[in-house]
Amino acid sequence: MNSVKTYTLFTDHDIYLFKEGRHYKLYDKFGAHSVEKDGVKGVYFSVWAPNAKKVSVIGNFNNWNHKDHILYPRWDESGIWEGFIAGLTWGTLYKYAVETAHGEILEKSDPYALSWEQNLQAASLVSTTWYEWDDKEWLENRWKVNSLKAPLSVYELHLGSWVREIDAPKQFLNYRDIAKKLVPYIKEMGFTHVEFMPVMEYPYDPSWGYQITGFYAATSRFGSPQDLMFLINELHKNGIGVILDWVPSHFPGDANGLHRFDGSFLYEHEDPRKGFHPDWKSYIFNYGRNEVKSFLISNAMFWLERYHVDGLRVDAVTSMLHLDYSRNEGEWEPNMYGGNVNLEAKAFLQEFNTAVYKEFGDNIITIAEESSDFPMLTKPVHAGGVGFGMKWMMGWMHDTLDYFKEDSANRKFHHHKLTFASMYMYNENYMMPLSHDEVVHGKASLIYKMRGDEWQKFANLRALYVYMFTHPGAKLLFMGDEFGQTSEWNFTQSLDWHLLEYPVHKGLQTLVKDLNHIYRYEAAFYENQFDPSGFEWVEADDVENSVYIYLRKGKKRDDVCMVILNLTPRVLDYKIGVNAGTQWEVIFNSDDEKYSGSGVKSEIFLEKNEEWMNHPKSISINLPPLAGIILRQKKDKKYKLHRIKHKR
Template identity: 85%
Template structure:
C-alpha cells in the first residue's frame, strides 16, 4: 500500500543543532503531534526521536492500528528524528508510534511529547492542544513579589485524587473544574499562599501517586483535559494563590508503551544498570549525560512553567539523582572520575535546568529540591559553584522535630537539642520546612498519632508543633489533612475524613492553622528575614529541665520583632525571660486558647520589671500554659493597646 504520509517539518537546522547539543528548551513546539495545514489541507504533523529504529510509523484508530500505512520519514541530518504529515486528522485522534527496531522487533510506543493520553495501562496518545484563554494576567505580572524569598510562602500539599471525592459516588474522581469550586474557597479561608499538587503528569499506576510518570507532557486525564487543569490553575491565580507542581526527572517506569527501550535501545535511560536502574522503585533512570535527554527534560520543565503557568517546580528525589551509591551496596555502583559518589552528570543537568528556568522566568518562579542528604550548596547560585535551586526541603528539621514530639515528657530533657540543632545550619541553604505526605503513610501513622500522651495532650502537642513550625525561619509546607488532625494514615483511594471537623478538637486545630497562616502572612518578622541570619535570635535554648524554648524573629524594620515561647511540658509555668531594656511586649497568640480546644489557660504577662543591679537589665514574667506555644509582639510605642488576636469566624 502506498505510504499516506506527506513530507513536512517544523524543525529548522538550528532546532536540530540545539537538540543534539542539549540546549533546546522548547521542544514541545516541535516534537509530538501538531495540528497544521499543508497546501491548504488540514491535518497533523508527527515527529519523534528514534535514532536506532529501522522504521517508524503512526498507528491509531484512524487506520485500524496498521503499521504499514503511515510510515514517517527519517531526517537526512542524522538527528534520529522521524516526521511527517497525515491529512484529515483532528483533535481526539488516538495514536501510537509503531517502532521497528534494528533487531526486527515491533514496539508500540505512546508519544513522549503527547499532550493527552488515554486512561489505561497500555494507553495510547491523543492528538490534543494546550490552547487556552488565560485570565490570570494580573497574577502573572505581579507574582514575582509573591514567589519571592522575602514573601510568606505557606504551601498546602495535596493529592488531587484523594483530597475530596465525589460525595454521591466516592469511587469517582472530581474533575479539575469541580476541584476548583471546592479547593479555592478552602485555601482562601485557611490563608495558605500556595498549593502544591502531587504529580499531575500522566501515570498508569494509581498506587505510585503519580511519581511513576509515562506521559511527561500530558496532564493526567483522570481529572479531565489539559484545559480543565489550566482552568484550575487560572482560578487559583485569580484568587491570589500560587501553584507549585511536583516534577519527576529522576526516573520513569518500564511500561511497554513508555520511554523504556523506546527504539529498542537504551535511549532515554542510562545503559549501565548501575546508573540506569533504580533498585528501590524498580524503575529506570534518565541518562543525564545524553544531550537529547537533557533537552527533553529541560523542555519538560519549561513546558509546565510556560503552558500551564506554574509558579514553581518541586523536584522529586534529588538525593537519588545526585548520589551514585543511592540505595546501592558496595560493588553495585561505580565512583566518578574523582573516586567519589557524586553523579557529576546529574549535578550538571540540575545546574543547567535551574540556570535555564531562572533565565527564562527570572525570580517570578521557584525551584524546590526534595533532598534528604547534606549535599552542599544546593540553593547557591550556579556561578558560585552551587546547584542553583531556589529552596530545599529541610528534612533534618522534620525528622528531629517529629522525633522530639514522639518522646515521653519525662525524657524530653534528654532530647532537648533536637529542637535547637536546626539553628546550627538553618542559614546554610534556603529551606522549606516540610510536613509532607511521606510522613503519614506506610505505617508511620498520622501526625496526630505521632504525638505523645492522651488525646488532649496529642492535640496540644500538635498545636505547639505548628507554632514552632510557623515561627521558625523558612517557608512552610503542610500536607492535606494535617491541618485538622486526620487520624488515619493517608489513603490515596479515598477522600480525607472531613467528617472529623464536627468534633471540637479537630475544628480547633484547623482554626489554629488558619490563625498561624494569618500571622505568617501579616507579621513581617516571620517572613522578611526567613532566609537571613539577622531574622532569628535565641533567648533561651538550654532550659532542659523545664523543656522551654524562647527565641526572637525579626523583620527588616528594627521594631518588627516577635518572641516565641514554647512550653513542651504538661504543666503551667510562671516563666521569667530576659528582654532588652526599654522594650514592652504583648501576647498576640496562645495555642492553649479554648478557641483551639486548649485548656484555656491565659498566657498572661505577670510582670515587666527593670533590674537596677550592677547591670541594667529587664525581665518579663509570663504564665505559660501546658504544652503550648505563645507568641508575643514587641510594642512599637507605649500607647500601643494590649490585645490578643481574635479568631475570625
C-alpha cells in the same frame, strides 16, 4: 502507497540545539501538531528514535496498522522521524509503531503527547494546550509572592484523594469541580501556595503519580488540559500560587513508555549501575545524553510556560546526585574523581535551574527534595552551587517529629533536637516539610505521632505547629494535617472531613488558619526568614523545663516577635530577659479555648528593670501547658487583632 507526506517544523538551528542539549522548547516541535499543508488540514508527527529501522503512526484512523503511515527519517542524522497525515484532527488516538534494529515492533505512546487515554492501552491523543487565560494580573505581580522575602506557606495535596463526593466515593472529581472546593478553602486557610503531587500522566494509581509515562500530558483522570488550566487560573485569580511536583529522576518500564523506546537504551542509562533504580524498580534518565537533557529541561519549561505554574518541586534529588544511592558496595561505580557524586546529574540540575531562572526570573521557584547534606544546593550556579531556590529541610523534620514522639518526662534528654537546626538553618534556603511521606507506610498520622492522651496529642500538635510556623524558613503542610486526620493517608479515598464536626479537630484547623495569618502579616516572621539577622535565641538550654524562647525579627527595628514553647504538661511561671525600653503583648496562645486548648491564659504579670538572661530588663509570664505562645514587641500603634480574623 505511503499516506504520509513530507513536512517539518524543525529548522537547522533547532536540530543543532537539540543535539547540543540546549533546546529548551522541544514541545513546539516534537509530538502531534495540527497544521495545514497545501491547503489541507491534518496533523504533523515527529518523534526521536535514532536506532529504529522504521517508525509509523498507528491509531484509530488506520485500524492500528503499522504498514500504512510510515514516517520519514530526517537527512541530518538527528534520529528524528517526521511527516504529515491529512484529515486528522483533535481527539485522534495514536501511537508510534517502532521497528527496532532486530525487527521487533514496539508500540509506543508519544513522549510529547499532550493527552493520554486513561486505560491499559494508554494511547496518545492529538490534543492542544490552547486556553484563554485570565491571570494576567497574577503573572505580573507573582514575583512578590514567590520572593524569598515573602511569606511562603504551602498546602500539599493529592488531587485524587483531597475530596470526593459523598455519593460517589470511588470516582475522581474533575479539575473544575476541585477548583470550586479548593480555591475558597485555601483562601480561608491562608496558605499562599498549593503544591500538587504529580499531575503528569501515570499508569499506576498506587504510585501517587511519581511513576510518570506522559511527561507532557496532564493526567486525564481528572479531565482535559484545559480543565487543569481552569483550576490553576482560578487559584491565580484568588492570589494563590501553584507548585507542581516534577519527577526527572526516573520513569517506569511500561511497554508503551520511554523504556527501550527504539529498542535501545535511549532515555535511560545503559549501565544498570546508573540506569536502574533498585528501590522503585524504575529506570534512571541518562543525564549525560544531550537529547535527554533537552527533553527534560523542555518539560520543565512546558509546565511553567503552558500551564502558568509558579514553581517546581523536584522529586528525589538525593537519588539523582548520588551514584551509591540505595546501592551496596560493588553495585555502583565511582565518578572520575573517585567520589560518589553523579557529576552528569549535578550538571543537568545546574543547567535546569539556569535555564528556568533565565527564562522566568524571580517569578518562579525551584525546590529540591533532598535529604543529604549535599553542599550549596540553593546557591547560584555561577558561584559553584546547584541553583535551586529552596531545599526541603529534612533534618529539621526528622528531629522535630522524633522529639514530639517522646513522653514529656523524657524530653529533657532530647532537648537539643529542637535547637540543632539553628546550627545550620542558614546554610541553605530551607522549606520545612511535613509532607505526605510522613503519614504513610505505617508511620501513623501526625496526630498519632504525638504522645499522651487525646488532650495531650492535640496540645502537642498545636505546639509543634507554632514551632514550625515561627521557625525561619518556608512552610509545607500535607492535606489533612491541618485538622488532625487520624488515619494514615489513603490515596483511594477522600480525607475524613467529617472529623471537623468534633471541637478538637475544628480547633486545630482554626489554629492553622491563625498561624498562617500571623506568618503572612507579621514581617518579623518572613522578611528575614533566610537571613541570620532574623533569629535570636533567648533561651535554648532550659533542659529541665523543656522551654524554648527565641526572637524573630523583621527589617524594621521594632518588628520583633518572641516565641515561647512550654513542652511539658505543667503550667509555668517564667522569667524572661528583654531589652530595655521594650514592652510586650501576647498575641497568640495555642492553649486558647477556641483551639480546644485548656484555656490557661498567658499574661505578662510582672515587668522589672533588673538584668536577666544577659538582658537589662525582665518580664514574668505564665506559660500554659504543652503550648506555644507568641509575644509582639509593642509599637506606637496597638497590634490589630483583625489581622488574624477569618470566616467562621
